[in-house]
Amino acid sequence: MKTIILLAMMLIANVVQAERIKDIAAVAGVRSNQLVGYGLVTGLDKSGDKTRFTGQALRNMVGKLGMTLPPGIDPKSKNVALVSVHAELPPFAKPGQTIDVTVSSMGDAKSLRGGSLVMSPLRGADGNVYAVAQGNLVVGGLSASGQDGSKITVNNPLVGRIPNGATVERSVPTGFEQGGDLVFNLNTPDFTTANRMVGAINKMLGADTARAIDATSVSVRSPVNPAQKVEFTAMVENIEIAPDDAPAKVIVNSRTGTVIINSKVRVQPSAVSHGSLTVTISENPQVSQPGALSQGETVVTPKSEISVQEENNHMFVFNPGVSLDEIVQAVNSVGAAPSDLVAILEALKSAGALRAELIVI
16 A cells, blocks of 8 residues: 655745845856767777667768778678767856766667777757867666577666867857846746846846846846856845745645655645545355256356445545645545545545645646
């Protein structure tokens, strides 16, 4: 039987939790960019690809290095694997800096363990090359097999990483260097939090310094000089505000039996009866033997036994504006299982007694 986990985020009403702006918002335009490419991993111990396109990629690579393979010959090398390479280019990354890359097999290779990635360009969404990757792979998984077909695999041997394996060749321009106002985008859109953010910035830096664009974005007037803009941004992002509480929500994961209820959930006056009805059907087939010298046949006769059992659980009542801890106590008192709890919450929602959004995943 799965265990119900009730995570109650209990907050004291008079205590205000302050957060820095940099922890709940990000500067518009200051973002990372995804890079992707493909390449060849060499030096494998006969655990590489057997596919034809790997041989084609190998032929193209050695051709660019000045080596010409005889026509019509497929270089079926077991020590080479075709891989995809992807990385994340952080904001303000400059040429010459290094970033981590992830390498994963694209063919039928058995393992990338012990391999080395040959120089591979990484491109952005616009098709331009922003970094070049190369280096030895660090693979956390392994795979071993025997001649009788037995096999054991630990983690995933077909994916590896190269720490600092790519060198940045081109930087991505951002709107930060350009003139204009700074725009802070909240990680979680909320009108109240945006309004509080505007008030905190104007209180510290002067009236009309910040204004809310919508529930997500807050525009802040900033200096034009880049050096002053950096100092100004550091000052703004360290201002502390009190974000508004999240809306009342109940999230139920029926697969794992996890129930999350935040502190804003309330229940209107209602009465709930929780019971369990068990129906048991037992099949006991009987064998009917014919009499001696009767020339009859043996017949199997079905025999079913049906029993019904219902638990006599008492009703429990939710008072007006019942708090989260009372909900937890009431549910635990009847020993509700995950499926039973979902039914109780859905019934309260249908009756209009649950003042929260019910999400079942």
